[in-house]
Amino acid sequence: MTTQTLSYSLPAEWRDFLALTKPRVMTLVVFTGLCGLLVAPGHLHPVLGFTAILCIALGAGAAAALNQWYEADLDAVMKRTASRPLPAGRMDRQSALHFGVGLGVFSVVLMGVATNWFAAAVLAASILFYVLVYTVWLKRRTPQNIVIGGAAGAFPPLIGWAAVTGDASTLPLLLFALIFLWTPPHFWALSLFVRSDYAKAGVPMLPVVAGARATRAQILLYTVPMAAAAVAPWALGLAGLLYGIAAGALSLLFLGLAVQVFANQATEPAQMKPEKRLFAFSILYLFALFGALVVDHWVAA
Structure with missing residues (x-):
């Protein structure tokens, strides 16, 4: 049995699921979302504010996981991404798909219940835009992929603001x-x-x-x-x-x-x-x- 075959037979660790969320990228997403929340007029209870930022983080993690699920073949041939959980054989694609979808749905529902449904809708739009518009539609088709797809990463301050105000x-x-x-x-x-x-x-x-x-x-x-x-x-x-x-x-x-x-x-x-x-x-x-x-x-x- 080869090392690659053996690696697929082992269950993924929590570190692999964490890696799917791209925590280093998420740091900037969370920070800009937090800033949007802090400069918004009005007041949000600290617990609800924390929950809103958590939802932004979970939504970003969901989008990253679904991106890696869809692009596992690309990641496998690129040096800087070959060590990610899927191309490295530490996780199967179905687990990544279920994790990404579950995390995304949970983040949107929690945002709606904890703050308001406008913020939840903007969060859902950001996840869908990153996965469907950037990852599935644009990235492999046009050199303008990052120009249009860049909108996905621009949502966090808008979501943070909307969590407080319910509008934009x-x-x-x-x-x-x-x-x-x-x-x-x-x-x-x-x-x-x-x-x-x-x-x-x-x-x-x-x-x-x-x-x-x-x-x-x-x-x-x-x-x-x-x-x-x-x-x-x-x-x-x-x-x-x-x-x-x-x-x-x-x-x-x-x-x-x-x-x-x-x-x-x-x-x-x-x-x-x-x-x-x-x-x-x-x-x-x-x-x-x-x-x-x-x-x-x-x-x-």
């Missing part, structure tokens, strides 16, 4: 737009230095289809409206000066790194230091920006 207004929609515009430069920076993985798997990511030069130009192109969306809450009087300064400074840094990426001519991953710096900073950028929004809200309150 200008500020959470601007935060949605910010993350939507942030996703392409963030993800394309990563895809530039893991291009060979996507090419091997046959995924039409922009660097594979259009080349590195065109991808670098698109990163710079998307950074400009992203920066505008970041500053917009202050410009429209929805956030204070503290947030405006933070948004301006962080966006200028992001733009500077995007210019460095655009100027880079490297084709080998080892020479793509500007791309790696931009990818790392893009994560810090959202954490810092949303954190500044919350602090600004507290200062003004």
Whole structure:
């Protein structure tokens, strides 16, 4: 009996189910959802607030699990994903499917019961968008997959806001737009230095289809409206000066790194230091920006 065959005969551990939820990615999702909840007008009991954030985390985990269930064949041929539970043979696909569906349904129902059904509906839309629109429909068909599919990751602050208010207004929609515009430069920076993985798997990511030069130009192109969306809450009087300064400074840094990426001519991953710096900073950028929004809200309150 081979090691691969034996691994399929063993039951999955709790660590494998946790890995299906992509906990590192979930951290940013939970944080932006929490910030949306904290800056929303009105009051939500702390227990219900915790429950709302838990539901956002569970919904994100469900979407990640269903993504890995559907893409097990792609993950198996990509170096950076081959060690995930399904391609590594530590879990069967049916278990991943049942786990993802069950987690998703539970998160939506709990959100509706604990807060309101508008927030639950937005949570359900985010899960379905990520699984059906991005994973099933777009990812294997078009290099614009991450552009349109990026909407899935933009929902959390809108969900957090809706959990408190039961509706959506200008500020959470601007935060949605910010993350939507942030996703392409963030993800394309990563895809530039893991291009060979996507090419091997046959995924039409922009660097594979259009080349590195065109991808670098698109990163710079998307950074400009992203920066505008970041500053917009202050410009429209929805956030204070503290947030405006933070948004301006962080966006200028992001733009500077995007210019460095655009100027880079490297084709080998080892020479793509500007791309790696931009990818790392893009994560810090959202954490810092949303954190500044919350602090600004507290200062003004």
